[in-house]
Amino acid sequence: MVVCENRDTAVAWMQFIQCAKGRCSVSAFNNWIAPIVVIEATPLEITLKVPNIFVKEYLLSNFKEELRAFLPVNGQGEPAINFVIDAGNREPKKQEVQQEQTLPAPVHTSLRGQVKLNPKYRFDSFIDGADNQFAKSAAVGVATRPGQSYNPLFIHGCVGLGKTHMLHSIGHYITDNNKKLRVQCITTEAFINDLVDSLKNKSIDQMKKFYRSDLDVLLVDDIQFLQNRLNFEEEFCNMFEALINQNKQIVVTSDKPPAQLKLSERMIGRMEWGLVAHIGVPDLETRVAILQHKANQKGFAVPQEMAFYIAEYVRDNVRQLEGVVNRLSAHCRLLNVEISQDLVAKTLMDMMQHTPHHQITVDQILKCVAAVFQVSVKDLKGPTRTKELAVPRQVAMYLACQLVDGTLKMLSESFGKTHSTILHASKAIEKRVTGDDILRRQIEIVKRNIQAAAA
Ligand code: ADP
Ligand code: MG
8 A cells, every 4th residue: 555644755756757758768667667556654764665676776876867857765875765676576487587688777786786877977067166176187187197197086075066077077087088998986885795795705806807807997985884894895905905905096085084994904095095186065156067068968947046045045065956956947947937937936845854964962862772771751850770771872872973063072961971981882882793794784774764864
């Protein structure tokens, strides 16, 4: 049964379906999109039932931008979708297996964790501004003389500011200008998955060979996902050194500078070997130029005064800026209306509602931890030292250190504990999550709930 609690998100999903219909063939639509069922829709997220993991991958690989434009997005700017794999469908019938094999492969991913370069992410579609010029010059330098200028090039900046765009631009430039060079672009998550699979299938030597000698340029997106994954970090570091020693170009992106990553000193040192470049938040004029460029690409005209209005409102995430353009253009096209100030204001209101902007408090953390670990807030704050309470209490302190904007003094007052207890708890959990998958998942759920509560 379809239970839609929130009309807006449910309507947005229907609009997305209309948009998707126009973007793929009838058979692709029937095979991939039509079987998806909305289970729940709230202002913060949508829960979709999909018949198998391939449908989920297809949707995310081919329609990420459209999903971002139509649906609520989470704190990372990703579409806030909860996928439920239909248990009754886990064992596909023979006929279905055959059908799956003949369906088109997802556009952006392929073997060995490699990501296909997004054809839209090129240097000429990257708008320069004072805050990204240094990083862009470095990227162009590396792309023109791979392995001979800065190695590695480490690009860092907040989410949605164009790191992946720049990384893929480097890849395109190199492949366009030097066909002989083998360029691999990977996400850190995919590298880890690949490593896990290789260990399982006892094919680790093949993997090592692939990453160490079958490529000339390695582009690594989102290295922050290597944090707290000690075993993988070592393998990554070995591969990294092997490549650098052969003058193979490495480019890494991250949401933080090397020194702020929770990685080993060895790894941080390697990241700082070459050039570290920061991408900052673009200024107003650059944001307007980006917005107009994105609108132009879609053949959609945004009057200059409205472009300024939007760019003043959406300040620190280009992906969101693009989301506004996508949503406006889809709306105008589907309903056959002109862009207007009212429509812009309503779209901004709808989209920004989903962006967390309130500060997270210790009380919110305690409440969410208590709910997930099934204990009471009172007990969490109390003195009892049973095992059932010790771990969730430490988790609350660990999360407070990560998420709450405040001094250690303020945190220790909120918890009624000493500074060193808080630091010790935080370190203990940090260490423990590396080997405890259940705890890591529990913490992820708590974090998600905290973000939803603070939004
Ligand atoms: P990040 O990897 O830093 O989270 P992305 O590279 O995915 O960000 O960028 C998010 C979106 O914003 C992409 O669609 C990208 O094309 C766009 N974008 C970001 N910065 C720029 C820019 N300076 N010029 C053009 N597009 C940009
Ligand atoms: Mg990215």
